Amino acid sequence: MSSSITIWGRPNSNNVKKALWIAAELGLKYKHVLAGLQHGVNNTPEYLALNPNGVIPLLKDGDLVLWESNAIVRYLAAEYAVSSGHPELWPASARTRAAGDKWMDWTSTTFAGIYRDVFWGFFRTPEAERDMALINGNLAKVNKLMAIVDAQLAKTAYLSGAEFGVGDIPLGCFIYTYFNLPVERPSLPNLGRWYTDLQKRKAYQDVVMIPLT
Ligand SMILES: N[C@@H](CCC(=O)N[C@@H](CS)C(=O)NCC(=O)O)C(=O)O
Structure with missing residues (x-):
């Protein structure tokens, strides 16, 4: 199961919601770091080193760093659908x-x-x-x-x-x-x-x- 997932982004962003929603469907545990607009963070050198675009959401899962919300949704489903007991979220076909x-x-x-x-x-x-x-x-x-x-x-x-x-x-x-x-x-x-x-x-x-x- 998931062990070291972090998701950055403010929860009122539609692009961030995508990542949080699939994580919730899969029942994943993750650390949530508020970032974007009034929260800042996404313009810090540390953040830009992970996502040079400076936008949210951003995902880290172990040594995998991933940005682009749709890619994050697909990755989480592909990686965790079976182990989380929701194989229907990543069909084999x-x-x-x-x-x-x-x-x-x-x-x-x-x-x-x-x-x-x-x-x-x-x-x-x-x-x-x-x-x-x-x-x-x-x-x-x-x-x-x-x-x-x-x-x-x-x-x-x-x-x-x-x-x-x-x-x-x-x-x-x-x-x-x-x-x-x-x-x-x-x-x-x-x-x-x-x-x-x-x-x-x-x-x-x-x-x-x-x-x-
Ligand atoms: N194509 C990117 C777009 C990301 C994007 O534009 N995110 C917006 C929020 S929805 C952002 O970071 N805005 C700056 C901010 O919130 O500070 C994705 O789908 O992840």
Whole structure:
């Protein structure tokens, strides 16, 4: 089992939530070091020696140092799914894993950048300073992307396939904030059903469903 895992990052970061969520699904024990924004740490020479990008999350497991949140999620699942008693979180079939992998990459490369302006625009910008044209423009793009997700979820219960898997984790983190935005959302029943299913998971409740800050 896990013996010497450390995860750096503030728990209100969606990228950090990914790492904390898979660790919770696997029941891993780890040391958590707060880092990023008001906590600092990620700009110290010691941190930069481990992650030259200076961003969170960061994982250390024994002599392995790993950054990039999706890589951390995949590593923890691959390394600990069997020993933690959750083999379903790292299916043996490369084809099954690939189906989820694409949604992890899609979330980072297609969705996250557009969504960032919406999320930060609302929750991390004082009302008087909000750029509503930018927020609304990107929200329309986000809603179009959500329709693509909804169509997938009409065919499979999860983004990972028939079962919950790591492919659900990246977008699952962001979707909590999306559904808590004080805006009108299009009716996307499959997306809503998936979000309802995620909310039943203890690890999701503990890690992802925290007050938005
Ligand atoms: N592609 C990276 C992005 C990491 C990233 O941008 N992290 C943000 C937080 S979500 C960060 O470190 N921001 C600086 C800070 O919080 O101080 C990943 O997925 O790990």
